[in-house]
Amino acid sequence: MKNLLEVSNLHVYFETPAGLVRANNGLDLQLEAGGSLGIMGESGCGKTVLVYTLLGLQQPGKIMNGSILFKGRELVNLPEAELNNIRGRQIALIPQNQSTALNPLLKVGEQISEIETALKIPDTGLDNAKHLLAELGLGDIHSVEHILKSYPHQLSGGMRQRVLTAMALLAEPDLLVADEPTTALDASTRTTALNILKKSSSKTSLLVISHDLPALKTLCPKLAVMYAGRVVEYSDTESLMENPRHPYSRMLMKYQQSAGFLNMPLTGFESRDLLGDDKGCSFALFCPQATAICLKEIPQEVCLESGRVVCHLYTRNGVQTC
Ligand code: SF4
Structure with missing residues (x-):
């Protein structure tokens, strides 16, 4: 190969x-x-x-x-x-340490929007991110919506890990x-x-x-x-x-x-x-x-x-x- x-x-x-x-x-x-x-x-x-x-x-x-x-x-x-x-x-990176890798002052959805803008990903109203987060095991779209409106400190370590992975896969x-x-x-x-x-x-x-x-x-x-x-x-x-x-x-x-x-x-x-x-x-x-x-x-x-x-x-x- x-x-x-x-x-x-x-x-x-x-x-x-x-x-x-x-x-x-x-x-x-x-x-x-x-x-x-x-x-x-x-x-x-x-x-x-x-x-x-x-x-x-x-x-x-x-x-x-x-x-x-x-x-x-x-x-x-x-x-x-x-x-x-x-x-x-x-080439995308999932950084070390999910507890500090996210911006504590921005909601998860805002951080994902910033990445989409920086990477010039067409605006889908976070639909891609929602699907990725659901695929990565963060529950149904309703739960995902809730996560997007949360600050990083309101999420568990496993949730933050999924968010970082979804960001890297966007x-x-x-x-x-x-x-x-x-x-x-x-x-x-x-x-x-x-x-x-x-x-x-x-x-x-x-x-x-x-x-x-x-x-x-x-x-x-x-x-x-x-x-x-x-x-x-x-x-x-x-x-x-x-x-x-x-x-x-x-x-x-x-x-x-x-x-x-x-x-x-x-x-x-x-x-x-x-x-x-x-x-x-x-x-x-x-x-x-x-x-x-x-x-x-x-x-x-x-x-x-x-x-x-x-x-x-x-x-x-x-x-x-x-
Ligand atoms: S020091 Fe040990 S590891 Fe290094 S080359 Fe020699 S035998 Fe190999």
């Missing part, structure tokens, strides 16, 4: 008083049209920077190198006016990006959020950024693991969860299984090597299988039968780079 999204060798850096932070550092990923891809990794690995870079909102970060092809079109260095035609219309985007869609949700709202996204995946391609492994398993047949600004392993979700190949992925899975938590706990090895010289493997200081070459040479991507992995272990074993 044709790729909807192809990110190649993406480098996004931030200048900080402590030095240059390499938030995305040679990141590669692909998403097929109609597919769903999960991206997992701990805090600070560059997941959210990737999301904002896809939308051209990475500033003050700078794209130093790389390519983002969306429907075959290069997004890096695209003029702002053209990016505006893509944001919201072709323009029928080709790609829906959900950034940590289950973070800080109680159990029942989390289930609602997952059901909503599952439903949405029949309308659009899905990129789900999360550290909630069970959620990713539910939503995404393909999974990428990020560490220190790179995708270090990419595979089908089941293989990656059952037989992770990268040492960092193995640790993530081990912690998940032993902790038995819904959300993945920090391993203690979260991406730290984002500052300073870009030398060797970023995981080398924590990796139980590191050897001398790991401290000196940046590993290249290797193709395995189940997917791809970025690790010297496999080149050492004579496997060719992709």
Whole structure:
């Protein structure tokens, strides 16, 4: 199947008083049209920077190198006016944290009208939004009318999640990006959020950024693991969860299984090597299988039968780079 999204060798850096932070550092990923891809990794690995870079909102970060092809079109260095035609219309975002993402001073219906105006969606008197909200499980049209006249604080977490999803789907985007869609949700709202996204995946391609492994398993047949600004392993979700190949992925899975938590706990090895010289493997200081070459040479991507992995272990074993 044709790729909807192809990110190649993406480098996004931030200048900080402590030095240059390499938030995305040679990141590669692909998403097929109609597919769903999960991206997992701990805090600070560059997941959210990737999301904002896809939308051209990475500033003050700078794209130093790389390519983002969306429907075959290069997004890096695209003029702002053209990016505006893509944001919201072709690539839409469900932001993190439903409790703060909506404007507390405007009723839901007013916020949806603003979005329709900004995206130049024909005025249907909010009919599209009403149908979407009803489809997403907010009850009959009468209940939906009530929600449109409500302020965000008058809605439950699950209702706000549905409203944000409906807003993202208004323009029928080709790609829906959900950034940590289950973070800080109680159990029942989390289930609602997952059901909503599952439903949405029949309308659009899905990129789900999360550290909630069970959620990713539910939503995404393909999974990428990020560490220190790179995708270090990419595979089908089941293989990656059952037989992770990268040492960092193995640790993530081990912690998940032993902790038995819904959300993945920090391993203690979260991406730290984002500052300073870009030398060797970023995981080398924590990796139980590191050897001398790991401290000196940046590993290249290797193709395995189940997917791809970025690790010297496999080149050492004579496997060719992709
Ligand atoms: S390249 Fe070396 S340090 Fe990095 S994950 Fe592989 S074995 Fe470990």
